[in-house]
Structure formats: structure tokens, C-alpha cells
Amino acid sequence: MRRLFAALALTMVLIRPAAAKDELVIGITQFPATLNPSIESMLAKTYVLAFAHRPITAYDASWHLTCLLCETVPTLENGQAKVEQLPGGKKGIAVTYTLRADAKWGDGHPITSEDVVFSWQVGRHPQSGVASAELFRRISTVTVKDARSFILHIDRVTFDYNAINDLRLLPAHIERPRFDGAAAEYRNRTAYDQDSTNPGLYNGPYRIAQVVQGSHVVLEPNAQWSGRKPAFKRIVVKAVENTASLEANLLSGDIDMIAGELGLPLEQALAFEKRNGARFAVVTKPSLTYEHLDLNLGSPILAERNLRQALLLGLDRESLTKQLFDGRQPVAHSMVPPLDWVHATDIAPYKFDPAKAAALLDESGWKRGPGGIRVNAKGDKLSLELVTTAGNRSRELVAQVLQAQWRKLGIDLRLRTEPPRVLFGETVTKRKFPHMAMFAWYSAPENVPHSTLHSDAIPKAENSWSGQNYTGYANPAMDRLIESIETELDRTKRKALWRELQALYAADLPALPLYFKADAFILPKALKGLVPTGHQDPSPYWVENWRWE
Known part of the structure; x- marks a missing residue:
């Protein structure tokens, strides 16, 4: 219940809408070990890249499989997935995807089927060191239909045949020279770590503009993004590994919000809400x-x-x-x-x-x-x-x-x-x-x-x-x-x-x-449009819907 004094005070001042905000500073508890989409499985990397790097498919907040880089989710029902006979009497499945016509890397280079083939080659190489190689091993071949359409030939029929969330695209025009002939060293040679601010590495609403190791990552709008224009001119993701310090940073104004995916433990967030619920919205998501x-x-x-x-x-x-x-x-x-x-x-x-x-x-x-x-x-x-x-x-x-x-x-x-x-x-x-x-x-x-x-x-x-x-x-x-x-x-x-x-x-x-x-999201009350998902595809995949009102 609000205090009477606060209620009376509201009648005595002119209420003005919150001013638009150009910069959003987000606190998380970890700093990524790498920025390469396929190497390592740290949530901190997934969260940071979600602003700047979109997968082909992902699960949304309603837990439905959706296209982020493709035009339509292929299914057996719509004919874009077909069971096919394999040698030895086994059955596989051929799944056809079409990339969005407006999909581009941040340097203006179109995202094409060549990037898909290259990313698959990296993923299935036994020495590349990708975090999860299973999907890549199951894709026996990739048939390129044209610059935007390709068929993945999968060596078995699975219930989740069309969910290729783990096939994170790598820009072939940048990463291929670093991979070819040096697969075992690729994890140490990737441009995502050696040239992190290269705009050609990113395809989302934002691109990484600055990386300060162990401290923060700065994101700025990607000029080549053709979707809904994001609201913030600058997003800073700041790593504060001590959760007490993370809370102090929020109260001091050094950060604007704490990500639920990688923020305060639930009990700390609930205690924070009791003390500061008037200033911040605390959203808990099982x-x-x-x-x-x-x-x-x-x-x-x-x-x-x-x-x-x-x-x-x-x-x-x-x-x-x-x-x-x-x-x-x-x-x-x-x-x-x-x-x-x-x-x-x-x-x-x-x-x-x-x-x-x-x-x-x-x-x-x-x-x-x-x-x-x-x-x-x-x-x-x-x-x-x-x-x-x-x-x-x-x-x-x-x-x-x-x-x-x-x-x-x-x-x-x-x-x-x-x-x-x-x-x-x-x-x-x-x-x-x-x-x-x-x-x-x-x-x-x-x-x-x-x-x-x-x-x-x-x-x-x-x-x-x-x-x-x-x-x-x-x-x-x-x-x-x-x-x-x-x-x-x-x-x-x-x-x-x-x-x-x-x-x-x-x-x-x-x-x-x-x-x-x-998950406990601690948000400024003026921030709208952030929808927790409750699973491993984090909320920044839809950052273009975030608004300061």
C-alpha cells in the first residue's frame, strides 16, 4: 500500500511523462569468455549476442518455434520438410529454409546460403571446438538452391527437425580465412574475439561497438538492420560479478536495470522489491x-x-x-x-x-x-x-x-x-x-x-x-x-x-x-516491451520492441 504522504504529494506537482532515454545500461553477473556464437556455452555470451546476432530460428516467449532470419518455419504440413530415403533403408528428412530477403551483415554484405554452408562446415569439423556439435553432425549435406534458399539433409527424422537454433551463422566473408587450414586454432583466431567491433560480424538490431574485457560491452544500432528501429542509441551491458555490488550499482544509477536471465538471485530480488518497489518493477518468471x-x-x-x-x-x-x-x-x-x-x-x-x-x-x-x-x-x-x-x-x-x-x-x-x-x-x-x-x-x-x-x-x-x-x-x-x-x-x-x-x-x-x-527482472518502470521467455532464448532477441515511455 502506498503511503498517504506520497498520494497527497502527487496532487501538488505537475506530473510530466518520463523523458525519452537514449542510453540503456544493463547489469549482468558474468562477462563472456568469447563472443563467437558457436564456441562455449556461457549464458553471458548468449545474452550479449542476442542484441546483435540473430539465429535462424528461436523459441519465443510463448514457447513457439519462430523464424528470426528465415521467412517461414518449415514443416511437414507446409511441404517445406520432406521425409527422404537414405542408404541402408534408413529415413532422413530434407528441410528447406529461405533466408529473409532483407537479412544483411552489419557491413552491408547479404546473409546468404554460403554463410549457412560455412557455419555447418565449422560446426561439424572435429577440431573446431564448437560447444554443441550434434546438430552439425546430423546434417549430412547442405544443398544450396539459390543465394537465399537451402536444404538441410538431416540423417534421421526427429520431432524437432525444424528447430535449428544451434546453427548460429558465421559470416563466411570474414571468418573463412581464419578457419580454413587452421581448424584446431579457430577458437583462438576468430574475429569475434580478435576484431570484435567489426560490424560485419553482426546481423541484429545492434552491433558491438566496444568491448572492455571483464567490464562491459557497448552496443550501437546496426545501420543495416531492416526491421523495427530500436529505441536506444546505445546499450551498455555491464558485468558486475558480485550480486551485492550489482544491486548497489542499480541504486546508485550506474546501471538502469538488472537482466533476469543473469542477475540477482530470487531471494535477493524479493528483498530488493520490499525496499525499492516504488522505484523499480520486479518481474519474476519461473x-x-x-x-x-x-x-x-x-x-x-x-x-x-x-x-x-x-x-x-x-x-x-x-x-x-x-x-x-x-x-x-x-x-x-x-x-x-x-x-x-x-x-x-x-x-x-x-x-x-x-x-x-x-x-x-x-x-x-x-x-x-x-x-x-x-x-x-x-x-x-x-x-x-x-x-x-x-x-x-x-x-x-x-x-x-x-x-x-x-x-x-x-x-x-x-x-x-x-x-x-x-x-x-x-x-x-x-x-x-x-x-x-x-x-x-x-x-x-x-x-x-x-x-x-x-x-x-x-x-x-x-x-x-x-x-x-x-x-x-x-x-x-x-x-x-x-x-x-x-x-x-x-x-x-x-x-x-x-x-x-x-x-x-x-x-x-x-x-x-x-x-x-x-528469473527476477529488475526494470525501470518506464521501460516497456521487455517480455521474459523463461528459457534459453533470452529477451534481447526482441530488443527492437523495447521502449522507454
Whole structure:
């Protein structure tokens, strides 16, 4: 309720509309490790590039697949996708896309089928180091019909055959000389990092005009953009890795808003709203974001499934979410969020059961030793290390709760933090964390976890650290389920397969589920048109609709 004094004061002043604003400064908690659209999978990069670099297709805020660079989403029904016979009696699918006639790179060079072919060649090269190579490997050939139309020949018929969100276009006229003959070095030679302000790298409403490493990225309107004219003459995305400092920057006016995709933890945002709700609009959006602990299964300790199960049974996650998040971020029992239609509700959850956890540890040979810490027959202590992002107050609190709860079980947990660009650019990507890494996966609707759970997606030096299976999980049964889900077109049958996958995930626990997050957008009340999506395709994909009113 507003105070009476404020209400009376309104009658005493002339109310004027907020002045138009030319510059918008946005705060996020991470700085990108790279700006190349295909290399690394950091959300900070996805967010920054969303202002300047559009994919061919994306999911909108209603979770519908839509065209951003193409004219029409191809489907079997409209005839732009056709099942085709492959050698050996298998079936594939040929999907025809037509690029928008007005699509151009920021240097005026048209976006063409040549860019599609080049981007596919980079993506499928075994040494290019792209984050998710699966889509590129499945596209067996690309047939160029003309400068704007092309056919992707995919080696299987999948339910999401027309969603090519991961096929991020690279400008062939700029990047090809850096890639040809030096694929293994491409990630270190890309113009996106060596010549970041080159306008020819971008095709969205904005282009990157300045990059100050570790600090901020400046975006200015792209003169070649033919869509709706964006409202701001300058957007600055500023990285403030400490969430308390991020809040202070907002209150001091150094930034205008905090992005929900990569901003304040929910509990901090709710507390902020109580204090500052009159000045800012706080919009919370339940999302497909999965907070968890990736486990390095190459560790001899964590390789044993009983121990992984004991770790989860020893966590009181219900109390954790109630105490820290007021129960607004539900406990995760698998990696599939409850918002997703394939979420299985009948998988037996790991409820807090310290007695059962202790029994499993005893059974695995970890007995209570001096000081209460468990030791094995060799005298090795049950000591683990957890690494997470520095400056994130929520994760620091969660890590401390985990440490205290596992201590009661006789498990020693050491905590370590790293700057996000180090954690995601090096430690996690190259599987350098010894035991556990706490972070979140931001998913698309019905996102098949091929890149995170299939054995062919384990990053290693031989594939230039391509893939997102950072745990090193390899289970033929999981591989078969993933492949079956991808090729099952019948929704009822596919949902049954999804249930099997979630049951296997719960049994094997390659990662420890914590909770599903809600995004908190802290916006100036004059900013209109920003619509949270709740999934991995972020709100700046539609920045041309943002207005200051």
C-alpha cells in the first residue's frame, strides 16, 4: 500500500511523462569468455549476442518455434520438410529454409546460403571446438538452391527437425580465412574475439561497438538492420560479478536495470522489491533453469553410484529452498523442469534421509574416522571440492549449507570460487574441476539432453573440448534413450521414453539436482516491451520492441 504522504504529494506537482532515454545500461553477473556464437556455452555470451546476432530460428516467449532470419518455419504440413530415403533403408528428412530477403551483415554484405554452408562446415569439423556439435553432425549435406534458399539433409527424422537454433551463422566473408587450414586454432583466431567491433560480424538490431574485457560491452544500432528501429542509441551491458555490488550499482544509477536471465538471485530480488518497489518493477518468471552440481565421474570417489546417491540423500533440499528462497524455487528431482510437458511426476524423489545415506557410505567402505570425517580402508579421507561462480551470494549461501549438511554425514567439503569467465571458459569446459561444479543449465522447451548426457558429447582434447557432458557420464542405456526420444514423433510414446530417461538419471545421478530457478527482472518502470521467455532464448532477441515511455 502506498503511503498517504506520497498520494497527497502527487496532487501538488505537475506530473510530466518520463523523458525519452537514449542510453540503456544493463547489469549482468558474468562477462563472456568469447563472443563467437558457436564456441562455449556461457549464458553471458548468449545474452550479449542476442542484441546483435540473430539465429535462424528461436523459441519465443510463448514457447513457439519462430523464424528470426528465415521467412517461414518449415514443416511437414507446409511441404517445406520432406521425409527422404537414405542408404541402408534408413529415413532422413530434407528441410528447406529461405533466408529473409532483407537479412544483411552489419557491413552491408547479404546473409546468404554460403554463410549457412560455412557455419555447418565449422560446426561439424572435429577440431573446431564448437560447444554443441550434434546438430552439425546430423546434417549430412547442405544443398544450396539459390543465394537465399537451402536444404538441410538431416540423417534421421526427429520431432524437432525444424528447430535449428544451434546453427548460429558465421559470416563466411570474414571468418573463412581464419578457419580454413587452421581448424584446431579457430577458437583462438576468430574475429569475434580478435576484431570484435567489426560490424560485419553482426546481423541484429545492434552491433558491438566496444568491448572492455571483464567490464562491459557497448552496443550501437546496426545501420543495416531492416526491421523495427530500436529505441536506444546505445546499450551498455555491464558485468558486475558480485550480486551485492550489482544491486548497489542499480541504486546508485550506474546501471538502469538488472537482466533476469543473469542477475540477482530470487531471494535477493524479493528483498530488493520490499525496499525499492516504488522505484523499480520486479518481474519474476519461473524458468527452465536447472541449478545442480555437475560431478566429475573421472574421480575415483564419485565413480561409485552408491556414494553419489548417499550425497543426495544427505541433503535437506526442501529446507534449503524454504529458508533461502521462501519455497519459490522448487526442489529438482531430475533435470527436466516441472514447467515442461515431459516432466515425470511419478519418479521416486530422493527425500532427506541421513540414516540411509550413512548406511550407503558404510556399505561403500567409508567409515567414521578421527574428527568424524569418514575414511576408507586405505586411510583416505572422504574429502571433496566444490567450485562455483565467485560473487554470487546465492550460490555462496547454498554451498555453505551443503558443506554443513554433509559435514554431519562425515564428509569434508572444501569450497572454491572462480570468476565465471574462468569457470566456464576453462575449468568446466575442460573438465578441470576435481569433484563438483555448481552452476545452472538454461534449457529450451523439451530440450533433449544429448549434449549434456550422451557419451559422444564428452569434451576432450581430441575434439578441442567440444560437447557439454562435463561429468564424463557414459551409459549405453542413456545413449539409446536419448536417441529414441529424438526420433519418436508420437507425443505419447515420447513422453513414456522421457519418463524412462528421468528414472535412469535419478538412479545414476551423473549430477546432483538442487532446484529449478525463477528469473527476477529488475526494470525501470518506464521501460516497456521487455517480455521474459523463461528459457534459453533470452529477451534481447526482441530488443527492437523495447521502449522507454
